[in-house]
Amino acid sequence: MSLAWGKVTGESRNGAVEKGAIRIDDVVKVYDPDGAAVLAVDHCTLEIQPGEICMIVGPSGCGKTTLLNAIAGFHSLTSGAIYLDDEMLCGPGKPTANPGPDRVVVFQNGALFPWKTILDNVSFGPVMQGRLDRKAANEKARQMMSDAGLSGTEDNYPGELSSGVRRRVEIVRALMNDPKVLLLDEPYRALDSLTKSVMHEALLEIYYKNRVTIFFITHDLEEAIFLGHRVVIMTTRPCKPKKILDVDIPHPRDYSVLTAPRFRELMEETIEAVHEEARKAFEAGEREG
Amino acid sequence: MTAARSVEQRGEHHQLLKAAMPFQVVSSETIQKIADAARLVSFNPGTMIYRRGERADDVFVIVRGRVEHTLGPGGSETNLVRLLQPGEVFGWAALLKTQRIRLADSLALEETQCLAIDGRALLRILGSDESGDVVMSRFATMIKRDFHAPDWMADLRPIPHEVRARQLSGLSLTMFRISAWLRSPRPYLMFVGFALFIGFWHLASEVWKLPRFSELPGPVAVIQEWTSKNPVYGISIYTSDYYLDIGVSIRRVAIGFSLATALGIPLGLFLGWSRTFRDYVFPVFELLRPIPILAWVPLAIVMFSGLETPVIFLTFLASFYATALNTMLGVESIDETYFRAAYCLGAGRWKVFRHVVVPGALPFIFTGLQISMGVAWFSLVAAEMVSGRYGLGYLIMNSYTTVRYPTIIIGMITLGVVGYATSALVRIVGDYLMQWRVRELSLGGTS
Numbered sequence: 001m002s003l004a005w006g007k008v009t010g011e012s013r014n015g016a017v018e019k020g021a022i023r024i025d026d027v028v029k030v031y032d033p034d035g036a037a038v039l040a041v042d043h044c045t046l047e048i049q050p051g052e053i054c055m056i057v058g059p060s061g062c063g064k065t066t067l068l069n070a071i072a073g074f075h076s077l078t079s080g081a082i083y084l085d086d087e088m089l090c091g092p093g094k095p096t097a098n099p100g101p102d103r104v105v106v107f108q109n110g111a112l113f114p115w116k117t118i119l120d121n122v123s124f125g126p127v128m129q130g131r132l133d134r135k136a137a138n139e140k141a142r143q144m145m146s147d148a149g150l151s152g153t154e155d156n157y158p159g160e161l162s163s164g165v166r167r168r169v170e171i172v173r174a175l176m177n178d179p180k181v182l183l184l185d186e187p188y189r190a191l192d193s194l195t196k197s198v199m200h201e202a203l204l205e206i207y208y209k210n211r212v213t214i215f216f217i218t219h220d221l222e223e224a225i226f227l228g229h230r231v232v233i234m235t236t237r238p239c240k241p242k243k244i245l246d247v248d249i250p251h252p253r254d255y256s257v258l259t260a261p262r263f264r265e266l267m268e269e270t271i272e273a274v275h276e277e278a279r280k281a282f283e284a285g286e287r288e289g
Numbered sequence: 290m291t292a293a294r295s296v297e298q299r300g301e302h303h304q305l306l307k308a309a310m311p312f313q314v315v316s317s318e319t320i321q322k323i324a325d326a327a328r329l330v331s332f333n334p335g336t337m338i339y340r341r342g343e344r345a346d347d348v349f350v351i352v353r354g355r356v357e358h359t360l361g362p363g364g365s366e367t368n369l370v371r372l373l374q375p376g377e378v379f380g381w382a383a384l385l386k387t388q389r390i391r392l393a394d395s396l397a398l399e400e401t402q403c404l405a406i407d408g409r410a411l412l413r414i415l416g417s418d419e420s421g422d423v424v425m426s427r428f429a430t431m432i433k434r435d436f437h438a439p440d441w442m443a444d445l446r447p448i449p450h451e452v453r454a455r456q457l458s459g460l461s462l463t464m465f466r467i468s469a470w471l472r473s474p475r476p477y478l479m480f481v482g483f484a485l486f487i488g489f490w491h492l493a494s495e496v497w498k499l500p501r502f503s504e505l506p507g508p509v510a511v512i513q514e515w516t517s518k519n520p521v522y523g524i525s526i527y528t529s530d531y532y533l534d535i536g537v538s539i540r541r542v543a544i545g546f547s548l549a550t551a552l553g554i555p556l557g558l559f560l561g562w563s564r565t566f567r568d569y570v571f572p573v574f575e576l577l578r579p580i581p582i583l584a585w586v587p588l589a590i591v592m593f594s595g596l597e598t599p600v601i602f603l604t605f606l607a608s609f610y611a612t613a614l615n616t617m618l619g620v621e622s623i624d625e626t627y628f629r630a631a632y633c634l635g636a637g638r639w640k641v642f643r644h645v646v647v648p649g650a651l652p653f654i655f656t657g658l659q660i661s662m663g664v665a666w667f668s669l670v671a672a673e674m675v676s677g678r679y680g681l682g683y684l685i686m687n688s689y690t691t692v693r694y695p696t697i698i699i700g701m702i703t704l705g706v707v708g709y710a711t712s713a714l715v716r717i718v719g720d721y722l723m724q725w726r727v728r729e730l731s732l733g734g735t736s
Contacts, residue, residue, distance in 0.1 A: 072629070072633065073632075074629055099629065099632040099633045100633070100635060101633065101634055101635040103633070104633050104634065105629065105630070105633050107626045107629070107630065109624075109626065111624075111626040111627055111629070111630035113627060113630075113631075113644070113645070113648070113649075114725055114726075114729065115648035115649065115651070115723070115725045115726075116644075116648075116725075117725075124631075124634055124636075124644070125634035125635055128631070128634055128635045128636040128637075128640050128644075129634075129635035157724070157725040157728055157729065158725075159725065159726075159728065159729030160728055160729070173634070177634060177635065194427070198427070
């Protein structure tokens with residue numbers, strides 16, 4: 001099954017973004033912890049364009065995080081290959097990609113180091129890579145934080161801030177590395193719906209300033225359609241694309257989109273597919289994962 | 290009559306605010322504070338509540354009546370004229386950081402009552418609420434939707450962060466804790482507890498002379514002996530031997546504990562961090578660890594010459610196990626995502642060790658050090674009783690063989706006090722090194 005890049009409308013698809021194309025080519029992942037093989041990802045093929053916000057939707061435990069972990073370099077592949085701008089991250093002869101600052105992950109439960117101040121967290125990447133000295137990194141961190149409306153929190157520790165603010169800091173920390181791709185693993189799962197709506201707009205605002213490819217995993221269809229250029233609905237385990245939706249609502253978007261008729265149409269178009277997979281997952285009795 | 294009515298009215302305002310758009314997320318106490326800060330104002334039909342260009346001080350919530358709200362130039366075309374109903378909020382401009390000027394006209398169409406809330410007061414109240422940030426963001430979104438406003442315009446005045454402001458550290462934190470402690474009932478309960486304990490001891494041993502207590506020196510006898518310039522049994526706060534014993538014990542613990550810390554922490558870190566290293570070392574470690582310290586006494590005396598080194602070795606050994614084991618558990622307790630995040634951000638293996646493994650394990654390390662300090666004193670006394678000259682354990686044992694019972698009690702209490710003081714010292718150093726944790730705990734946060 002091969003899925004070519006479809007028609008995507010919206011002024012955001014300008015030619016400025018050239019890097020960050022992800023090609024997932026016939027990927028298979030089998031878990032074999034106790035000799036009982038579990039097929040997590042089944043011949044999954046997907047192409048993501050540079051600068052695209054690609055939303056991956058599927059029920060909890062469907063194997064979408066496995067895919068993200070393979071791109072990030074936390075898991076190996078059983079077969080198939082993943083390419084970033086024609087460079088093979090992992091594939092035949094190299095089952096595991098090396099994690100690196102070109103593909104930064106924002107984790108489900110947040111991974112700001114609680115023992116570092118916000119400023120040290122944000123400047124961590126460039127300092128570790130030796131790209132900037134601490135002073136220059138701090139300067140850049142302050143600038144990016146002020147752009148994201150986070151000034152004033154630099155000297156706090158993560159534990160002192162609300163979870164919404166922590167998520168925003170984490171995205172800024174990722175962008176400090178000028179990554180080609182942002183990998184987001186249900187980053188807003190733990191937030192209440194009001195905070196979530198604020199976070200969505202903040203994410204888009206950051207995205208409009210720093211166009212990077214975004215690979216965003218969620219199980220919230222509304223979130224997916226609101227944010228994404230495309231929404232890829234995954235089958236429940238084993239995971240592979242079931243339906244791909246081009247969201248033809250132009251960017252930049254704000255919250256008024258949620259009440260637009262086109263948004264409702266797209267929701268109706270996809271909710272059946274999502275619901276079907278959710279039911280399958282429920283009947284299969286998959287644990288949350 | 291009027292009082293009852295005002296209470297009823299306040300409840301009504303509370304309900305109204307709770308249902309109003311941006312306030313739904315804030316806590317009930319905060320709503321009450323907002324309701325308390327609000328004034329009820331009435332307008333006759335046809336009155337202008339405010340005009341474009343006027344100074345904006347208040348945000349309004351409609352209680353009853355209807356208001357026609359007309360945006361000035363720059364307003365969103367679709368929302369140019371709006372009819373506002375009870376429960377709706379208008380007059381955002383009072384919250385703006387700059388340009389606190391009315392951007393719309395609002396006209397009371399009927400007999401209208403509104404709650405007027407001072408913008409500055411509202412910001413202050415929201416600043417002390419946990420969900421304040423969310424409310425502010427909602428406000429910003431609503432403003433941006435009403436006006437095609439540039440970002441700076443919807444830039445709300447920063448919330449004065451009273452909650453965040455208290456960043457104590459080091460000495461000031463200790464002082465703050467002491468004063469908070471004195472203001473709580475705890476010191477007085479503690480005092481009562483001590484009084485009951487000593488009172489019972491006194492009655493049982495010196496007044497009633499209960500069967501098992503008759504040989505036990507009572508508190509009066511002990512305190513008399515302890516504070517006597519001419520102690521009957523040779524040890525009191527006026528004799529230099531007393532301080533010699535304390536000093537010798539402290540020195541032994543200090544050496545043993547320092548060695549245990551210097552060796553135990555690195556060992557624990559590597560055990561937790563490197564799977565291979567652990568596979569080599571941990572089985573041996575686990576086999577030796579359950580051997581009670583007292584079982585080492587003969588071997589220690591054989592292995593080490595003199596009187597001092599065997600005692601220090603035994604003190605060291607017990608501490609070493611506690612420190613190494615807790616450090617290892619500390620490394621294991623670090624969430625895998627912190628490692629992944631660090632690798633993602635480009636940190637190499639040693640940088641991960643330095644920036645993730647060490648600080649991440651620190652809370653467990655200090656728990657381990659406190660335990661380690663406790664067992665150091667424990668094994669010290671055991672060792673001093675068996676071998677050695679001087680020291681509090683030796684004092685106790687020696688007083689027993691020479692039938693100086695009050696001196697035994699003096700030695701015991703001294704051990705308790707010195708042991709507690711050294712543990713407290715470890716805790717203070719830990720707090721100093723882990724400001725992030727202290728602040729987290731003081732805020733009651735968990736993650």
